[in-house]
Amino acid sequence: MAESGSSLELSSSLTSSTLPPPRTRIFKIIVIGDSGVGKTCLTYRFCAGKFPEKTEATIGVDFRERLVEIDGETIKIQLWDTAGQERFRKSMVQHYYRNVHAVVFVYDMTNAASFRSLPAWIEECKQHALGTEVPRILVGNKCDLQDSIQVGTDVAQQFADAHSMPLFETSAKNPNSQGDGNCRNSDHVEAIFMTVAHKLKSQKPLVLSQPPEGSGGTINLSRGRDDGGDGARSWSCSSC
Amino acid sequence: MKKLKRKKLNGGAVVNENGSATREPECGKKQKLAEIQQALIRDPVDIETLRRAAATKGGLLTDELRRKVWPKLLNINVYDLPHKPGRDVRENHKDYNQVVLDVRRSMKRFPKGMPATERAALQEQLIDMILEILKRNPQLHYYQGYHDVAVTLLLVVGERMAIAMLDKLSNYHLRDFMDPTMDSTKHILNYLMPILEQVDLELHDFMIRAEVGTIFALSWLITWYGHVLPEFKHTLRLYDFFLASHPLMPIYLAATIVLHREKKVKQTECDMAMVHHLLSQIPQDLPYELLIGQAQELFEQYPPSLLAKRAALQSCKSLSISTFQAFQRSTLHQRPDCVLQRLTKAQGSTTSSHAVQHTGLEAALPGERGQLWGKGNRMVKMAVWGLSATLGAAVLAVAQTAMEWGPEVLLQLF
Ligand SMILES: Nc1nc2c(ncn2[C@@H]2O[C@H](COP(=O)(O)OP(=O)(O)OP(=O)(O)O)[C@@H](O)[C@H]2O)c(=O)[nH]1
Ligand SMILES: [Mg+2]
Numbered sequence: 001m002a003e004s005g006s007s008l009e010l011s012s013s014l015t016s017s018t019l020p021p022p023r024t025r026i027f028k029i030i031v032i033g034d035s036g037v038g039k040t041c042l043t044y045r046f047c048a049g050k051f052p053e054k055t056e057a058t059i060g061v062d063f064r065e066r067l068v069e070i071d072g073e074t075i076k077i078q079l080w081d082t083a084g085q086e087r088f089r090k091s092m093v094q095h096y097y098r099n100v101h102a103v104v105f106v107y108d109m110t111n112a113a114s115f116r117s118l119p120a121w122i123e124e125c126k127q128h129a130l131g132t133e134v135p136r137i138l139v140g141n142k143c144d145l146q147d148s149i150q151v152g153t154d155v156a157q158q159f160a161d162a163h164s165m166p167l168f169e170t171s172a173k174n175p176n177s178q179g180d181g182n183c184r185n186s187d188h189v190e191a192i193f194m195t196v197a198h199k200l201k202s203q204k205p206l207v208l209s210q211p212p213e214g215s216g217g218t219i220n221l222s223r224g225r226d227d228g229g230d231g232a233r234s235w236s237c238s239s240c
Numbered sequence: 241m242k243k244l245k246r247k248k249l250n251g252g253a254v255v256n257e258n259g260s261a262t263r264e265p266e267c268g269k270k271q272k273l274a275e276i277q278q279a280l281i282r283d284p285v286d287i288e289t290l291r292r293a294a295a296t297k298g299g300l301l302t303d304e305l306r307r308k309v310w311p312k313l314l315n316i317n318v319y320d321l322p323h324k325p326g327r328d329v330r331e332n333h334k335d336y337n338q339v340v341l342d343v344r345r346s347m348k349r350f351p352k353g354m355p356a357t358e359r360a361a362l363q364e365q366l367i368d369m370i371l372e373i374l375k376r377n378p379q380l381h382y383y384q385g386y387h388d389v390a391v392t393l394l395l396v397v398g399e400r401m402a403i404a405m406l407d408k409l410s411n412y413h414l415r416d417f418m419d420p421t422m423d424s425t426k427h428i429l430n431y432l433m434p435i436l437e438q439v440d441l442e443l444h445d446f447m448i449r450a451e452v453g454t455i456f457a458l459s460w461l462i463t464w465y466g467h468v469l470p471e472f473k474h475t476l477r478l479y480d481f482f483l484a485s486h487p488l489m490p491i492y493l494a495a496t497i498v499l500h501r502e503k504k505v506k507q508t509e510c511d512m513a514m515v516h517h518l519l520s521q522i523p524q525d526l527p528y529e530l531l532i533g534q535a536q537e538l539f540e541q542y543p544p545s546l547l548a549k550r551a552a553l554q555s556c557k558s559l560s561i562s563t564f565q566a567f568q569r570s571t572l573h574q575r576p577d578c579v580l581q582r583l584t585k586a587q588g589s590t591t592s593s594h595a596v597q598h599t600g601l602e603a604a605l606p607g608e609r610g611q612l613w614g615k616g617n618r619m620v621k622m623a624v625w626g627l628s629a630t631l632g633a634a635v636l637a638v639a640q641t642a643m644e645w646g647p648e649v650l651l652q653l654f
Binding site: 026028035036054055056057058059060061062063065078083085087088090091092093095096099 | 338345346348383384385420423425426456467512
């Protein structure tokens with residue numbers, strides 16, 4: 001079967017853990033960004049634990065999920081992997097912005113155009129009434145391609161700060177060796193999504209399948225494990 | 241409101257409004273083959289029979305027949321095919337990057353055993369082919385998934401005929417998907433729920449409650465299932481069917497697939513994510529012949545005109561639908577290939593198909609011969625002649641596969 005087919009991932013992730021109790025909380029995370037930045041690879045990496053040998057263009061929306069345990073609670077993380085081509089985002093993907101708990105913006109570090117598109121993606125989110133209380137992170141992907149980096153960390157960090165988002169630079173392909181040459185034994189992509197999950201868990205209690213109510217104040221993420229990468233900054237969620 | 245009993249679909253033989261499928265006698269493959277051959281040499285070509293053959297059990301049976309019948313279904317003169325795109329086709333096109341990105345990632349669409357170099361050569365052809373159509377038709381806009389249609393055609397009929405076919409399809413059947421926005425595509429998808437509502441109200445209501453939407457069927461529709469079916473032979477079977485049918489037929493098929501999985505759907509948690517996930521995964525073992533029959537049946541019972549009366553479908557215009565009748569009429573007066581060949585030659589067309597005299601080979605190579613011979617590619621011509629004359633059927637079979645894969649492959653063989 002297809003390497004990037006999501007049925008496999010779903011079943012494997014479900015069988016690898018014990019069945020969830022009936023009221024497992026679900027965190028819905030939408031992953032957006034230009035075509036080719038690696039959204040499918042990143043979500044596949046998180047849900048299936050490896051880089052897909054082959055991906056194909058995502059048409060519409062693909063869905064992947066995984067059960068994780070955070071502080072003793074089993075949580076289902078649902079990732080909505082969206083199509084990058086502009087025509088899809090305008091009229092097709094909109095349906096999937098509803099009830100989303102967090103947003104992951106992805107750009108390709110080796111492709112400046114994908115970085116320049118970010119304001120449009122952020123605007124897109126606003127239009128779908130996703131307020132600032134919905135956690136958002138910025139991910140620069142493909143940091144393994146050291147020789148072709150077009151988007152420097154400084155610029156990206158500035159942008160992330162301006163939009164109150166934490167920045168992560170990573171690679172879906174090779175998430176263990178970071179750009180700075182430090183090898184880590186933990187999977188950086190995993191850490192990124194887990195960070196989002198921690199953040200969501202620390203928010204006001206989420207009702208199943210419902211968007212978080214406006215959570216107030218600044219929240220600092222307490223790192224439950226040593227999984228945060230370099231880019232993981234504290235969440236500076238401007239008071240809403 | 242009373243619950244409608246689910247109406248039974250038997251998927252049996254039906255009579256189609258445009259006559260594309262009348263009662264099929266229990267005929268074997270051989271008889272069907274003979275019928276197709278007969279229809280092809282009738283003057284004018286018996287397009288009704290060809291349509292029926294494409295839609296009924298087994299479809300067009302072989303790739304060899306597809307190379308002959310597909311162009312007829314689209315009113316294409318195989319002796320007057322467009323030329324290979326030139327180098328400049330890649331120059332400053334706004335969709336160039338997207339096309340390259342999608343085609344390079346489309347490895348799965350090629351036969352498993354195909355050597356990487358051949359696949360790469362075909363991928364380059366695919367890029368050229370898509371850009372050629374887009375350049376010729378500035379009103380058409382590329383969408384991700386268009387490449388899945390293009391590759392299916394390319395693998396069966398070769399580059400030049402694939403360009404001719406893709407051009408036609410893009411201006412008719414796929415036209416709505418190629419607008420600057422996806423609004424028309426959404427409109428077409430909106431036909432799905434009303435069909436379900438007619439057949440299985442309970443299922444319909446369940447899906448409405450789950451707010452699943454119809455995006456799970458988007459890639460089915462705009463790639464004619466080429467993007468989602470693991471087996472190429474099933475994709476081809478569906479292409480036979482769709483090439484012979486109304487542009488909305490892929491939606492009717494989508495309805496039958498959902499209905500086929502009705503029990504599973506109803507057992508799923510009534511939640512958008514779960515239902516979307518279940519439906520977007522096409523099971524490996526779909527009974528395609530049965531579903532095709534059911535789709536035709538649904539089309540008969542609930543034709544687009546009837547569904548369009550529903551409020552949600554009223555406002556929009558679909559170019560694919562509004563041009564379909566004229567398109568079908570245009571296919572009615574085609575001359576058989578032997579006549580076309582003579583006429584086209586007489587008109588002094590650049591395609592010098594006269595070089596093809598070896599009938600066995602002719603059957604094997606219709607997709608590429610214009611290009612190979614027409615352009616005076618002497619090396620290939622000699623090589624294939626030599627092969628067919630001296631080495632017999634086994635080697636010819638190899639050459640035939642190679643030809644299906646494209647001339648680059650063939651060149652490497654020698
Ligand atoms: N070197 C490297 N290549 C990557 C990485 N992530 C993705 N790629 C490659 O980038 C290409 C695009 O990846 P996808 O995951 O399909 O991109 P996408 O964002 O899902 O694209 P769309 O579905 O078109 O929106 C593929 O050829 C991947 O192999 C990475 O971390 N490093
Ligand atoms: Mg993708």
